[in-house]
Amino acid sequence: LVDELGPSMRRVARMYVSSDAVADEVVQEAWLGVVRGLEGFEGRASLRTWIFRILVNTAKTRGLRENRSVPFVTLAGDDLDQPTFDPSAFGGPGDPNAGAWSTLPFDWRGMPEERAEGTETLHVIGGAIAMLPPMQAEVIRLRDVLGWTSDEVCNALDLTETNQRVLLHRARTKVRGALEEHFRSVSEA
Numbered sequence: 001l002v003d004e005l006g007p008s009m010r011r012v013a014r015m016y017v018s019s020d021a022v023a024d025e026v027v028q029e030a031w032l033g034v035v036r037g038l039e040g041f042e043g044r045a046s047l048r049t050w051i052f053r054i055l056v057n058t059a060k061t062r063g064l065r066e067n068r069s070v071p072f073v074t075l076a077g078d079d080l081d082q083p084t085f086d087p088s089a090f091g092g093p094g095d096p097n098a099g100a101w102s103t104l105p106f107d108w109r110g111m112p113e114e115r116a117e118g119t120e121t122l123h124v125i126g127g128a129i130a131m132l133p134p135m136q137a138e139v140i141r142l143r144d145v146l147g148w149t150s151d152e153v154c155n156a157l158d159l160t161e162t163n164q165r166v167l168l169h170r171a172r173t174k175v176r177g178a179l180e181e182h183f184r185s186v187s188e189a
Contacts, residue, residue, distance in 0.1 A: 002031065005048065008146060009055050015141055016059035017066055026062050030055040049155040056156050121182070128178035132171050139164060140171035 009030065013023040033054045041050055129137050129145075138157060142148040148156070154164050 005051060009052070011146060012052065012055055012142070013059045015138065016056075016063035018063075022062065022066065023059075026059045027055065029062070030058045033058060045155045049152055052152070052156045053158075121179070124178055124182045125175055128175040129171070132174060136167050136171035136174070139167040140175065143168055144172070 006027065009027045010020070010023050013026040013030070014020065017023050017026055030051070034051050037054065041047070045053070129140060132140065135157075139153055139159075142153045142156065143150070150161060150164055150168075153159065154161055157164070159167070
């Protein structure tokens, strides 16, 4: 089980702490928590989900202890009161297509595949995720980077399905916007 889950646990822990060495310590602490709490495991979630819940809690605690300063980007919160897209991108009242796109997003389907899959694009994605509010970043990393199911994310982060879906949608929309902007600037160059 340690060999099977260890690498994924390290990647998840690394989302909360500043170095690989600290992530390794967090994973060890989480395994100790698993061993200590195994008798109390009730089976309401899968064993894997339960283990990752312990890991996330351990990593969050360690990350808070480790970081005495708060990054500026986290002060904005999860921006739940902000629109996902600029409202001017949609037809307004009186427009026969009110609520529909007034200008279509940049079409990057025709871009060469190697550019879409290139290192530069991965950096754009990573940078966009780094700029997301913390919960959006956590959800998109777990779902789209690590391949977790929505149930696993909900259980690990103690989210409702609706909240997880909203956070994921907002995160994907912002990452897509960053990609769209990147591809537009590349195609205009």
